[in-house]
Amino acid sequence: MALLEILEFPDPRLRTKAKPIGSVSDRHRQLADDMLETMYDAPGIGLAATQVDVHERLIVIDVSSERNDPLVLINPEVTVLGHEMRSYEEGCLSVPEYQDTVKRPANVQVSALDRHGKPFVIQPDELLAVCVQHEIDHLNGKLFVDYLSSLKRQRLRSKLKKRQRA
Numbered sequence: 737m738a739l740l741e742i743l744e745f746p747d748p749r750l751r752t753k754a755k756p757i758g759s760v761s762d763r764h765r766q767l768a769d770d771m772l773e774t775m776y777d778a779p780g781i782g783l784a785a786t787q788v789d790v791h792e793r794l795i796v797i798d799v800s801s802e803r804n805d806p807l808v809l810i811n812p813e814v815t816v817l818g819h820e821m822r823s824y825e826e827g828c829l830s831v832p833e834y835q836d837t838v839k840r841p842a843n844v845q846v847s848a849l850d851r852h853g854k855p856f857v858i859q860p861d862e863l864l865a866v867c868v869q870h871e872i873d874h875l876n877g878k879l880f881v882d883y884l885s886s887l888k889r890q891r892l893r894s895k896l897k898k899r900q901r902a
Protein backbone atom coordinates (compact mmCIF):
# COMPACT_ATOMS: atom_id res chain seq x y z
CA MET A 737 0.00 0.00 0.00
CA ALA A 738 1.15 3.57 -0.65
CA LEU A 739 0.05 7.10 -0.02
CA LEU A 740 -0.45 8.96 -3.31
CA GLU A 741 0.00 12.67 -4.01
CA ILE A 742 -3.30 14.53 -4.49
CA LEU A 743 -3.32 17.17 -7.24
CA GLU A 744 -4.58 20.60 -6.19
CA PHE A 745 -6.72 23.17 -8.03
CA PRO A 746 -5.86 24.90 -10.39
CA ASP A 747 -3.56 22.08 -11.63
CA PRO A 748 -4.57 21.57 -15.31
CA ARG A 749 -4.23 17.76 -14.95
CA LEU A 750 -7.46 17.86 -12.91
CA ARG A 751 -9.21 18.82 -16.17
CA THR A 752 -8.29 15.54 -17.94
CA LYS A 753 -11.20 13.29 -18.96
CA ALA A 754 -10.50 9.79 -17.66
CA LYS A 755 -10.62 6.76 -19.98
CA PRO A 756 -12.86 3.72 -19.40
CA ILE A 757 -11.13 0.62 -17.97
CA GLY A 758 -11.36 -2.22 -20.50
CA SER A 759 -10.43 -5.10 -18.20
CA VAL A 760 -10.01 -4.86 -14.42
CA SER A 761 -6.53 -6.08 -13.46
CA ASP A 762 -4.31 -6.44 -10.37
CA ARG A 763 -2.90 -3.00 -11.22
CA HIS A 764 -6.39 -1.49 -10.82
CA ARG A 765 -6.96 -3.38 -7.53
CA GLN A 766 -3.61 -2.04 -6.25
CA LEU A 767 -4.57 1.48 -7.38
CA ALA A 768 -7.94 1.15 -5.54
CA ASP A 769 -6.16 0.02 -2.34
CA ASP A 770 -3.63 2.88 -2.56
CA MET A 771 -6.45 5.37 -3.20
CA LEU A 772 -8.42 4.07 -0.19
CA GLU A 773 -5.34 4.43 2.01
CA THR A 774 -4.79 7.97 0.66
CA MET A 775 -8.48 8.87 1.19
CA TYR A 776 -8.53 7.58 4.80
CA ASP A 777 -5.25 9.35 5.54
CA ALA A 778 -6.34 12.73 4.08
CA PRO A 779 -9.01 12.32 5.57
CA GLY A 780 -11.80 12.29 3.01
CA ILE A 781 -14.96 10.41 2.12
CA GLY A 782 -14.14 9.93 -1.57
CA LEU A 783 -11.32 10.07 -4.10
CA ALA A 784 -11.21 9.84 -7.90
CA ALA A 785 -8.23 8.45 -9.84
CA THR A 786 -7.97 11.82 -11.64
CA GLN A 787 -7.00 13.43 -8.31
CA VAL A 788 -3.93 11.16 -8.06
CA ASP A 789 -3.00 11.83 -11.71
CA VAL A 790 -4.26 8.48 -13.04
CA HIS A 791 -6.69 9.12 -15.88
CA GLU A 792 -8.76 5.95 -15.73
CA ARG A 793 -12.39 5.70 -14.56
CA LEU A 794 -12.03 4.47 -10.98
CA ILE A 795 -13.33 6.05 -7.77
CA VAL A 796 -13.31 5.04 -4.10
CA ILE A 797 -15.79 6.16 -1.44
CA ASP A 798 -16.47 5.53 2.25
CA VAL A 799 -19.21 7.64 3.82
CA SER A 800 -19.63 5.39 6.90
CA SER A 801 -18.99 7.01 10.27
CA GLU A 802 -16.92 3.99 11.33
CA ARG A 803 -14.73 4.35 8.18
CA ASN A 804 -15.10 0.63 7.52
CA ASP A 805 -17.36 0.42 4.46
CA PRO A 806 -15.13 1.05 1.41
CA LEU A 807 -16.73 1.17 -2.04
CA VAL A 808 -14.75 0.80 -5.28
CA LEU A 809 -16.53 1.88 -8.47
CA ILE A 810 -14.97 1.24 -11.86
CA ASN A 811 -16.46 2.84 -15.00
CA PRO A 812 -19.31 4.36 -12.92
CA GLU A 813 -22.32 5.66 -14.87
CA VAL A 814 -24.92 7.90 -13.27
CA THR A 815 -28.59 8.12 -14.26
CA VAL A 816 -30.63 10.98 -12.79
CA LEU A 817 -34.01 9.85 -11.41
CA GLY A 818 -36.53 12.69 -11.20
CA HIS A 819 -36.17 16.45 -10.97
CA GLU A 820 -35.62 16.98 -7.25
CA MET A 821 -32.43 18.87 -6.44
CA ARG A 822 -30.66 19.01 -3.06
CA SER A 823 -28.04 21.43 -1.72
CA TYR A 824 -25.02 20.22 0.22
CA GLU A 825 -21.98 21.99 1.61
CA GLU A 826 -19.18 20.20 -0.31
CA GLY A 827 -15.45 20.02 0.20
CA CYS A 828 -12.73 18.60 -2.02
CA LEU A 829 -9.30 17.17 -1.24
CA SER A 830 -8.05 18.97 -4.39
CA VAL A 831 -9.37 22.32 -3.11
CA PRO A 832 -7.98 22.45 0.45
CA GLU A 833 -9.63 24.46 3.20
CA TYR A 834 -12.67 25.50 1.18
CA GLN A 835 -16.31 24.43 1.33
CA ASP A 836 -19.30 25.76 -0.55
CA THR A 837 -22.87 24.81 -1.34
CA VAL A 838 -23.60 22.87 -4.52
CA LYS A 839 -27.05 21.84 -5.78
CA ARG A 840 -27.25 18.38 -7.40
CA PRO A 841 -29.97 15.86 -8.33
CA ALA A 842 -31.27 14.22 -5.13
CA ASN A 843 -32.06 10.83 -6.66
CA VAL A 844 -29.67 8.96 -8.90
CA GLN A 845 -28.89 5.41 -9.91
CA VAL A 846 -25.26 4.39 -10.39
CA SER A 847 -24.02 1.36 -12.28
CA ALA A 848 -20.37 0.31 -12.09
CA LEU A 849 -17.96 -2.62 -11.95
CA ASP A 850 -16.54 -3.78 -8.63
CA ARG A 851 -12.85 -4.57 -7.97
CA HIS A 852 -13.34 -8.01 -9.62
CA GLY A 853 -14.94 -6.56 -12.76
CA LYS A 854 -18.46 -7.66 -11.66
CA PRO A 855 -21.28 -5.22 -12.58
CA PHE A 856 -23.49 -3.80 -9.82
CA VAL A 857 -26.13 -1.09 -9.47
CA ILE A 858 -26.85 1.15 -6.45
CA GLN A 859 -29.44 3.80 -5.66
CA PRO A 860 -27.46 5.95 -3.22
CA ASP A 861 -29.13 8.53 -1.03
CA GLU A 862 -28.07 11.52 1.04
CA LEU A 863 -24.29 11.91 1.37
CA LEU A 864 -23.46 8.89 -0.81
CA ALA A 865 -25.51 10.37 -3.68
CA VAL A 866 -23.66 13.69 -3.34
CA CYS A 867 -20.25 12.07 -3.06
CA VAL A 868 -20.66 9.69 -6.01
CA GLN A 869 -21.73 12.59 -8.28
CA HIS A 870 -18.79 14.71 -7.04
CA GLU A 871 -16.34 11.85 -7.79
CA ILE A 872 -17.80 11.10 -11.25
CA ASP A 873 -17.44 14.83 -12.02
CA HIS A 874 -13.70 14.47 -11.25
CA LEU A 875 -13.44 11.66 -13.85
CA ASN A 876 -14.94 14.09 -16.37
CA GLY A 877 -12.44 16.83 -15.46
CA LYS A 878 -15.03 18.82 -13.54
CA LEU A 879 -14.58 20.29 -10.05
CA PHE A 880 -17.24 21.39 -7.55
CA VAL A 881 -15.91 24.96 -7.86
CA ASP A 882 -17.18 24.94 -11.47
CA TYR A 883 -20.70 25.21 -10.00
CA LEU A 884 -19.75 28.50 -8.27
CA SER A 885 -19.59 32.00 -9.74
CA SER A 886 -16.50 32.80 -11.83
CA LEU A 887 -15.63 35.55 -9.32
CA LYS A 888 -15.52 33.03 -6.43
CA ARG A 889 -13.51 30.62 -8.59
CA GLN A 890 -11.01 33.32 -9.58
CA ARG A 891 -10.52 34.38 -5.92
CA LEU A 892 -9.98 30.76 -4.94
CA ARG A 893 -7.49 30.22 -7.79
CA SER A 894 -5.39 33.21 -6.62
CA LYS A 895 -5.55 32.11 -2.97
CA LEU A 896 -4.46 28.53 -3.73
CA LYS A 897 -1.71 29.62 -6.16
CA LYS A 898 -0.30 31.87 -3.39
CA ARG A 899 -0.52 28.97 -0.92
CA GLN A 900 1.27 26.64 -3.37
CA ARG A 901 4.11 29.17 -3.92
CA ALA A 902 4.61 29.57 -0.13
Ligand code: K1U
Pocket residue numbers: 779780781782783784825826827828829830866867870871874
Ligand atom coordinates in the same frame (compact mmCIF):
# COMPACT_ATOMS: atom_id res chain seq x y z
O1 K1U B 1 -13.34 14.09 -4.00
C1 K1U B 1 -12.83 14.59 -3.02
O2 K1U B 1 -12.07 15.52 -3.15
C2 K1U B 1 -13.16 14.09 -1.63
C3 K1U B 1 -14.24 14.91 -0.95
C4 K1U B 1 -15.57 14.24 -1.21
C5 K1U B 1 -16.81 15.04 -0.91
C6 K1U B 1 -17.01 15.67 0.29
C7 K1U B 1 -18.19 16.36 0.53
C8 K1U B 1 -19.16 16.41 -0.43
C9 K1U B 1 -18.95 15.80 -1.64
C10 K1U B 1 -17.78 15.10 -1.88
C11 K1U B 1 -13.92 14.93 0.55
O3 K1U B 1 -13.86 13.91 1.16
S1 K1U B 1 -13.67 16.44 1.31
C12 K1U B 1 -13.40 16.02 3.02
C13 K1U B 1 -14.65 15.62 3.73
O4 K1U B 1 -15.74 15.88 3.28
C14 K1U B 1 -14.58 14.88 5.03
C15 K1U B 1 -13.39 14.61 5.63
C16 K1U B 1 -13.36 13.93 6.84
C17 K1U B 1 -14.51 13.51 7.43
C18 K1U B 1 -15.71 13.78 6.84
C19 K1U B 1 -15.76 14.48 5.64
Ligand code: ZN
Pocket residue numbers: 827828829830870874
Ligand atom coordinates in the same frame (compact mmCIF):
# COMPACT_ATOMS: atom_id res chain seq x y z
ZN1 ZN C 1 -13.16 16.45 -5.00
